[in-house]
Structures are given as structure tokens and as C-alpha cells.
Amino acid sequence: MSSLPEREAAVLWPTYVRPQVEFVRGQGVRLWDARGREYLDFLGGIAVVAAGHAHPKVVEAVSAQLGTLGHTSNLYFTGPQVELAERLVGHVGGDAKVFLSNSGAEANEAAIKVARRWGRANRGEQATGIVATLGGFHGRTLATLAATGKPAMHTPFQPLPPGFSHVPFGDVDALAAAIGPDTAAVLVEPIQGEAGIRVPPPGYLRAVREVTSRAGVLLIVDEIQSGMGRTGRFFAHQHDEIRPDVVTMAKALGSGYPIGATIARTEVAEAMQRGDHGTTFGGNPVACTAALATLDVIEPLLGGHVDKVSTRLADGLGELRGRLTGRSTWAPPTADDPDDGLPGAEVRGAGLWFALDFGPEAPADARQAALAALGRGLVVNPVTDTALRLAPPLVVTEDEIDEGLARLGAALEEAGLCR
Numbered sequence: 001m002s003s004l005p006e007r008e009a010a011v012l013w014p015t016y017v018r019p020q021v022e023f024v025r026g027q028g029v030r031l032w033d034a035r036g037r038e039y040l041d042f043l044g045g046i047a048v049v050a051a052g053h054a055h056p057k058v059v060e061a062v063s064a065q066l067g068t069l070g071h072t073s074n075l076y077f078t079g080p081q082v083e084l085a086e087r088l089v090g091h092v093g094g095d096a097k098v099f100l101s102n103s104g105a106e107a108n109e110a111a112i113k114v115a116r117r118w119g120r121a122n123r124g125e126q127a128t129g130i131v132a133t134l135g136g137f138h139g140r141t142l143a144t145l146a147a148t149g150k151p152a153m154h155t156p157f158q159p160l161p162p163g164f165s166h167v168p169f170g171d172v173d174a175l176a177a178a179i180g181p182d183t184a185a186v187l188v189e190p191i192q193g194e195a196g197i198r199v200p201p202p203g204y205l206r207a208v209r210e211v212t213s214r215a216g217v218l219l220i221v222d223e224i225q226s227g228m229g230r231t232g233r234f235f236a237h238q239h240d241e242i243r244p245d246v247v248t249m250a251k252a253l254g255s256g257y258p259i260g261a262t263i264a265r266t267e268v269a270e271a272m273q274r275g276d277h278g279t280t281f282g283g284n285p286v287a288c289t290a291a292l293a294t295l296d297v298i299e300p301l302l303g304g305h306v307d308k309v310s311t312r313l314a315d316g317l318g319e320l321r322g323r324l325t326g327r328s329t330w331a332p333p334t335a336d337d338p339d340d341g342l343p344g345a346e347v348r349g350a351g352l353w354f355a356l357d358f359g360p361e362a363p364a365d366a367r368q369a370a371l372a373a374l375g376r377g378l379v380v381n382p383v384t385d386t387a388l389r390l391a392p393p394l395v396v397t398e399d400e401i402d403e404g405l406a407r408l409g410a411a412l413e414e415a416g417l418c419r
């Protein structure tokens with residue numbers, strides 16, 4: 001009998017590189033593999049499992065809904081869809097309407113479509129362009145790939161849909177200069193996730209709001225990774241006290257049950273006409289019930305709990321950063337040879353969403369560090385060549401944070417990154 005990796009290689013597209021582990025069960029912040037080994041999950045399925053694995057409220061709600069009514073299509077009214085939209089509209093401050101889909105890429109596709117509809121109707125036939133940021137990630141469909149600011153990812157799939165341009169993240173002047181009569185919207189992440197948890201300069205998002213309002217174009221904020229409480233507020237843009245025109249969500253919204261949401265100010269949403277957009281599965285009763293139960297778990301954790309565990313995690317990562325070293329063998333620091341750690345190493349992030357970046361001179365890369373962590377029973381991933389990403393469930397306790405940090409410290413020592 002061949003192994004699971006061998007069977008996979010025979011029948012699945014070779015699009016993923018996976019470590020040699022098969023997870024079979026999850027509970028709270030912990031996972032177990034097929035050999036019965038236990039892990040702390042500090043990645044949460046890439047910022048998805050905010051409520052923790054198999055949260056009883058989510059399991060109960062999804063099971064009951066699936067046993068009652070799983071699917072009807074969007075040809076008919078279903079209660080959970082309306083109830084979820086009402087909850088999400090409440091989170092953006094009212095006066096908004098929602099389109100429900102199945103993933104982050106689809107949520108952004110809907111945002112791009114509504115922006116083009118709105119641009120044509122309000123700014124003229126030519127106003128269909130989207131200005132996005134270099135390093136930004138918005139999905140893998142052709143339009144969201146075009147919006148993604150990573151040119152190397154575009155090359156194999158050209159031609160991509162036209163109408164997308166990119167400016168450096170964090171540079172408001174470059175953004176203002178890129179907006180013209182052919183622009184419908186600016187699309188930005190509050191913190192760039194896939195680029196390595198890149199936090200913009202303070203006040204950036206607020207300045208982006210001012211620039212877009214002045215120019216009369218839409219501001220679409222991609223909260224797919226940063227939203228659902230990941231940074232300690234329900235949406236990351238709420239730290240800047242701004243109101244975007246369109247907000248996109250997915251990932252943690254359904255606790256792993258696929259769902260995406262595009263929330264637009266009412267005036268913007270109403271640029272869409274009957275038949276302009278649709279989906280078979282989007283907003284189905286089970287996905288919406290999963291999202292409603294997830295909101296019930298997450299909402300009470302915002303502020304108090306997330307802030308408390310965030311401080312613990314940030315402090316612990318800061319301490320680990322201080323122990324990073326480029327030396328192959330450890331010697332006590334001296335006045336002549338102080339061992340200042342690794343140049344360029346840093347901790348970035350907010351809430352329960354951090355990158356520990358080893359910088360360009362580290363003796364091991366982030367992939368090696370993530371493998372060492374896995375060996376020590378900690379799940380994190382190499383978000384870039386030099387940085388590990390941590391995005392534990394929001395239900396994580398201080399004790400679990402301490403345990404995870406201890407496992408990470410041991411792994412970094414083993415990888416030769418830490419003394």
C-alpha cells in the first residue's frame with residue numbers, strides 16, 4: 001500500500017508543497033496527526049479557525065442546519081442568509097448591503113464587479129480601473145490575480161483582465177498620483193497578510209480614505225485575512241476609524257466552512273442590477289449558519305480577551321527575536337563582540353496575527369524553521385522566505401500562548417536561529 005503523499009502525487013494537481021504530516025482531528029487550539037501526535041495550531045488553517053477547531057456551538061449549529069435544510073439555491077428566500085447579512089451590516093455601521101459567496105477570491109471578484117458598475121454609472125464609461133498595492137494579495141482567480149501586486153505570479157497566466165495598476169504599499173502620494181478619470185476604486189489590505197504581515201505607516205489607511213473620498217472613487221478594503229477579530233477589532237480598518245465603501249471577508253467567517261462576503265455601502269451595492277451577479281452555493285443555509293455561530297463565539301472575545309493574549313504573544317515573540325543570532329556556535333557576548341542578534345530581524349503584526357522575520361542574514365530560512373516547529377508540535381507557516389506567520393485561534397489562552405512560545409523557542413534553537 002503506497003503512502004498518502006504517493007497516492008496524492010498520483011491523482012492531485014502538483015500545486016501545493018506540503019510537509020509530511022496528515023492531520024486527522026482538531027479540538028480548540030490543538031490538532032492531532034494520523035500517528036496520534038498532538039500539535040498546537042498557531043496557524044489556524046491560515047487565519048481561518050478563529051473559533052478554534054470543532055467549537056461545540058459551530059458543530060451543533062452546522063449539524064442541525066445540515067440535518068434540516070442544506071441547500072435550496074439562491075432562487076428562493078432562506079432565513080440564515082438574511083440573518084447573517086443583518087449581522088455583517090451591523091459591523092460596518094449600517095446603511096450597507098451584502099453579497100454572499102464561497103471564498104475570498106469570489107468576495108473580491110464581486111467587489112471588482114460592483115466597483116466597475118458603480119464607476120461607469122457615477123464617473124463615466126471609462127471609469128473601470130482598480131488601483132491596488134504592490135505586494136498585496138487578493139486571490140487566484142484571473143481578476144483577483146490581476147489585482148494582486150506580485151508581478152511574478154502574473155507571468156504564467158497572461159493575458160490577465162486589464163484595468164489594474166499597482167502602487168507601493170504605504171505610499172499615499174503614489175496612490176493619489178495613480179488615481180485618474182479612468183479609476184473606479186482603490187483596493188487595499190489594512191495589513192498585507194501574504195506579503196509577510198506588513199503593517200503600513202501609522203495613519204496610512206486614514207490618508208487612503210481621504211485621498212479616495214477627495215477623488216470621488218471607491219475604497220475597497222480587503223479584510224479577508226485581517227478581519228473577523230484577527231487584529232483585536234472586528235475589522236482591522238476600525239483601528240483607523242474609517243468607513244470604506246466596500247469591505248470583503250472570507251477565511252474566519254465560516255470557521256472553515258467556505259463562505260465569502262462583499263459588504264458595500266447601500267448606494268454602491270445598488271449599482272448592481274438583477275442578474276448582474278450570482279452563485280449556486282453562495283449564502284447557502286449551512287454556510288450562513290456556520291458564520292452566525294462563529295460570530296457568536298468571536299464577538300465576545302474582541303477587546304478584552306484578544307488584547308490580553310495578543311500582548312502575551314507579542315512580548316514572547318519580542319523576547320525570541322532578541323535571542324535570534326547569526327552565529328553558528330554560541331559564545332557569551334562581550335563588549336567587542338556584543339552579538340546584536342540578526343540584522344533586519346523583526347516582529348510585525350497586531351492582535352493575534354504576527355510575523356517573526358529572521359531577516360536576510362539568518363542561518364536558516366523560514367521553511368526550515370517551520371519544519372523544526374512542526375517537529376516540536378507547533379503549527380506555523382513560512383509566509384515569506386525569511387518570516388514565520390502566527391495566526392492562532394482567537395480562543396487561545398495565555399497558557400497555550402506560553403506553551404506555543406516554548407515550542408517555538410526550542411524549534412528555533414534546533415534550527416540554529418536562536419540561542
Ligand SMILES: Cc1ncc(COP(=O)(O)O)c(C=O)c1O
Nearest residue numbers: 103104105137138139193224225
Ligand atoms: C487578503 C486576502 N485576500 C484574498 C484572499 C483569497 O482568499 P481565498 O483563498 O479564500 O480565495 C486571501 C487568501 O489568503 C487573502 O489573504
